[in-house]
Amino acid sequence: MSIKSAQDEIIAEVSTLNGDIEKILFYIISLGSVLPVMPKAFRIDNNLIQGCHSKVWLVATAKSDRVSFYADSDTAISKGLISLLLRVFNGQTADEIIKADIYFNQKNQLERYIGTKRSNGFAAMIERIKQIVRPPDPPTP
């Protein structure tokens, strides 16, 4: 599924919740609860995303040119938020991820439901995902 299709799917799902903040939080938490379990060894400080209100760990792996992510959080809502992003980004190429325009959060007015702090954290998650798949800079001659 493309990045755009995944986002449009999320937008459609959230719109059925009619702006009910409790239902939206329950939806986010439910998605997070089915994230594949992150190996304990990955839950280290080096893998923490900076700028998140809660602890959120993120690791990327690549198979051929497709990237997969492991993620976890110590709070259910942050776990749900990162799981939304993984739904969009998992299985895409690094190039597609770096160039992706993430719009589902604005379309769904996510900040209204999760608050400013978590919204800033959500932006930090997107930034980190793009950063982590970026190829290293070539050595200077």
Add this chain to the structure above:
Amino acid sequence: MNYLTTISTLDPALIRKEFPVLQQKVNGRDLVYLDNAATTQKPMRVIRALTDYYNGYNANIHRGIHTLAEKATHAFEQTRETVRSFIHAQLVEEIVFVRGVTEAVNLVAATYGLAFVEEGDEIIISNLEHHSNIVPWQWVCEKKKAKLLVIPLNDVGEIDMNKFKKLLSDRTKIVAVNHASNSLGTINPVKEITRLAHSKGAVALIDGAQAGAHIAIDVADIDCDFYCLSAHKMYGPTGVGILYGRKSILEKMPPYQGGGEMIREVTYKKTTYNDLPYKFEAGTPNIADVIAFRGAMEFILELGKENITAHERKLLSYASRKVGALPLVTLIGRASEKVGVLSFVIENIHPFDIGQMLDARGIAVRTGHHCTQPLMACLGINGTVRASFAVYNTEAEVDALVESLKRIIKFLNSSHVN
């Protein structure tokens, strides 16, 4: 306005009418405001006092001789006298206006602390303290090579008085503790703590942030050397607090900030300082909010402190019973004497998640470490959910909290999260 239904029972329904902010919906539900330890809401008379001041007599105080300046000065000093009476201090010059308890403690640390604490001396605080009553003392100890000692707690979150007695020594210079804990609600035996501090020649500073609105304060009876209050935690505006200081000690202390108002005469060769309390009130103060603060104290006095204490104790008891009976809930802080603060954790559910999901149902609580990180570390937790009560809170609001917690526990357990 008579807020009492009987001689001694408060009428929250009547009281709530005084608080416009409470008459709103949050996320489609009636606001249930249970974050009073963070800040209390303001009655109409306080809000009106602010607009009356700016509409009617805004002027700088103490220096002008025109009518508006006289009126503003008089109103400002009236608040000072009200504070003196409210806390049963002897002298009005013992009341210094600051921005809040944080500034009050910093003032004492930066002046008394740096002037009178020497290398090898000791400053004692408790494990219950807010960061504002820890960090300034850490700075004094670093600068003066003194030691910061911490009184441990017992199992229910009370200061261990036997261990405190063992910490006291001839090197103890300052004992600084809170009157009531913002995280656990524990009310500390500040009179006895002060007596013990004095027995070793130390001064006692009491952080009264969580006491001002909730329990009796009598600095003459406590006999403390410093007492600190924040107006915004006692139905007053933000940006105002008071430092009570014993006159003989304030006189020995060097000034805190330099500038206008705190001087008597300035030349390039030498500057002399103003009398108490103005020596410690440099610059233009927060005039409007000091004036409005008087209304907050009058509101409390009209209700009667003993009635307030009884109302909040009843709410706390009700909430402790109901919340404590929920599955997976552990109450944190079970002292025999508490202000209306209920901290708890729920197994496998992060406090941030609980707070956010309560907010979805219009319920405002505080989550996290509550600016008491060392206390949380000692308790082995990363934070709590804290509901804190005030005069306008009701048992129906506690019921709303309990119902919402039941939903959260049921949902998050069935989701098998974390």
